[in-house]
Amino acid sequence: MKLKQLTSAVILATTGMSATAATYTLTPTPAQDLSFANYAQSIDNSGTLVINTSVEYNPPIDLSLFDFENELFTAQFEDPDAVEQGVFSNVDYNILYSYVLQVRQSSILGQKLETLRSYQTDMVGLDLIPGFDVYSEDFDDYSRSSLSLIRDSLNGDFFVGTGNGAFFELDYTNEDGTDYTFIINALPKQAIVQVNGEAKFLPASTTEPLGGFGEAFAINNQLQVAGYSSTVFSDDYITAAENCDDDEERGDIPVEVCQYNLISNETTLNSVAQTRATIWELDTQGDVVNTQTYGMVFTPEEDDSSRFVYYSKANDINDQGIAVGESSTGEAVVYTIPGGNAGRYQGVVATAFMDGEVVELLPRDENLQSSANAINNDGWVVGNVRRENNGVAREQMFAYNIESGESIYPDGFFATSAVNPRAINNNGIIVGEGEYDASVQTDRQLRAFMYDINVGEFIDLNTLLPCDQQEQYTLVTANDINDDNEIIANAMYLSPQVYVNGEEVLDNAGNTNDVTRVIAVKLTPTGAQNVEDCDASNEDNYERKGASLPLSGLLTLGVFALFRRCVRRAK
Structure with missing residues (x-):
């Protein structure tokens, strides 16, 4: 990883109440002081949040593993003698950390330093x-x-x-x-x-x-x-x-x-x-x-050359012991992804694992692929189906009730919007993210959403925030929701560019440069019965605070590698 790439990574790096009647207030988690980028993971019914940090400030460097007699190595630094003594300028610290990451990926002779760490928080303390x-x-x-x-x-x-x-x-x-x-x-x-x-x-x-x-x-x-x-x-x-x-x-x-x-x-x-x-x-x-x-929805032949490619996995489990996830089908499907050419993909279907049985949830002939992400105690399963729309296969949300067999396929922010539900609570409220901008065909912007099965409304969570917070933050993903309707989400806002030690980057005139930052936040219901009416248009607000990231931008940040129960494991 080059210095420019490293710098970019660091920089970037009421229960029962209707969802339409609840407004929320946003609070950043304490993790924002540990790293420039930190990501929402889960929130349980005790209010405990799990967050993941990426590239924490002031990473420890084991200087004994470096060859300071190698001129090609030392020539990178502003002051190689000071570096060898453990005294780093901001720029040299970035270069040194970049080198550690390169070696970590390519050699068993260099320092191993994980870029991701998990923390729990009650929004007061923060524990590794x-x-x-x-x-x-x-x-x-x-x-x-x-x-x-x-x-x-x-x-x-x-x-x-x-x-x-x-x-x-x-x-x-x-x-x-x-x-x-x-x-x-x-x-x-x-x-x-x-x-x-x-x-x-x-x-x-x-x-x-x-x-x-x-x-x-x-x-x-x-x-x-x-x-x-x-x-x-x-x-x-x-x-x-x-x-x-x-x-x-x-x-x-x-x-x-x-x-x-x-x-x-x-x-x-x-x-x-x-x-x-x-x-x-x-x-x-x-x-x-x-x-x-558990097995899969089919049993491969012993001589099947793909038998080590097929898989099943459980993404969630409710209190009745019913787990949901996905299973290979042994078949292949062909479709075109947004912005790409037609490809051949492994057949995967949403699956329940219960009472020793593997149960396929949805009619296979209606979907190219499907996967179950979460289940609540009323048997409601939420996940993704991939369906063809105008010649392109996009992700669509489904909700399916194991007990009744009822299934619904809510639209997102617009008819062809890809939607990814991440969690459902025992009140029947689903949260996740969906494509927001219908004016482009690929790399569409994402916004966090809430969908109440009991009401049938698909809501942009940003619109439930106070107006001043709508000005400052953009909620791009909602990762989890507990039974108090508290939500853990990821928000973007503008913040000064920093070095790997957390100090702000200044130009020659001593000015900072604002860049987009992603942080984990908690959304707490206020109990208000009416959504606040903001005079300024949402489009103007989001433009001022940096606009929403497209899906590819979030992938660059590594967000989706961390998100709960949603990444289909490619074998």
């Missing part, structure tokens, strides 16, 4: 959810090497998501007498739970070889966790793992490095393992007392 990260005496802080991506919480006590083992240094002298210090870990991504400050792995259905892998997405009041895990590995992968224990087959590297090379490539893992929807049942200490693995 470290997962399996370890404390570093050199940094006087956590090493930030271990992934801990939390996606859901229960009563502010249980937190579930994805994590891996912390990285460690392994010294090795090869046959030529050259010394190396490898920085590796020993376990791929795993479903995790953190309770009472202690993190625990939720074991995959198949843990051999090398530990298996999985992810967790949601937890219900019965302490059931929904996600997916590995079940069967390919013969080639098993052989490769066995070869790591063979001195001749392994080559001149440590056993641990050979194993790390197998588990660290997520793309490789997804192509060598069958993954299936998994439900873990926990006790009050967070220990697993039962694991149930």
Whole structure:
């Protein structure tokens, strides 16, 4: 990553009340002081919010891993001697951090520094959810090497998501007498739970070889966790793992490095393992007392060359133990995406996992693809269907009731608007985001929405804010809603450009440059019975505060990699 790219990343980087009768007030979460960009994840019925930070200010740098005798390396800095002593100018700090990110992606000899971290907050305090990260005496802080991506919480006590083992240094002298210090870990991504400050792995259905892998997405009041895990590995992968224990087959590297090379490539893992929807049942200490693995809506043949491409996963689970998500169909579909050419895609359908059965929810002949994102305790499932409209396949929202079989397909902000519902509460209120600008065909702007199944109204959440907040912020996504109708969302607003240490960037005249910032916010119902009438037009307001990001802009920021229960896992 070049300096310009790094800088850009840092910079960018009443229950039962009708939705139309509730106005909201917006409050930024405390995470905005930690990083320039931070993203909404979930909010539970205790009011606990989970947020994820991206590229936190003042990242720790391990200078012992850099070669300051390399002139090509030191020539990048304004003052290389000061850098070697740990004294950084704003520009040099950015360059150094950029270098760390490059090495992190490409080498097992450099510092591993995760760019994402998860926190819980009650809007007063802010507490790190470290997962399996370890404390570093050199940094006087956590090493930030271990992934801990939390996606859901229960009563502010249980937190579930994805994590891996912390990285460690392994010294090795090869046959030529050259010394190396490898920085590796020993376990791929795993479903995790953190309770009472202690993190625990939720074991995959198949843990051999090398530990298996999985992810967790949601937890219900019965302490059931929904996600997916590995079940069967390919013969080639098993052989490769066995070869790591063979001195001749392994080559001149440590056993641990050979194993790390197998588990660290997520793309490789997804192509060598069958993954299936998994439900873990926990006790009050967070220990697993039962694991149930579900199949798919079809059973592939043993000689099917795509059997390691097919998958199922559970994105959410209600208090009755009904999980919802998606499953491969074994078929292929062909369609054209907005702004693109026709492509051939894997068939995927919205699925329920209940009572040991895998149930397809929607008529397959009506949709190209579908996926279920969330379910409430009344059996209402919300998700996406991909349907063709004017020759282009767009995402549309659906709501389906498992008990009655009723299904609805609400329009978004306009007839061909792509809509992504992220959550539904037990009051029947859905939140998410939809394309807002009908005047363009691709990269349409996004706005956060609310849809009340009981009323049937699709509402721009921005219009429910006080006028002064509408002037300042644009709500682009709504990620979750609890049963008090409190919402956690992402908002954009203009803020001065900053360096990686959080200090403002000044031009030669000492002026700042305002850029668009994305932060997690809480929306709280005010109890007002009428929506405030703002004199200024919405278009003028949004233009002054930077306008809404198109979908591609949010992808650039990495928002959708973090959002809860919505990203279809490509295998």
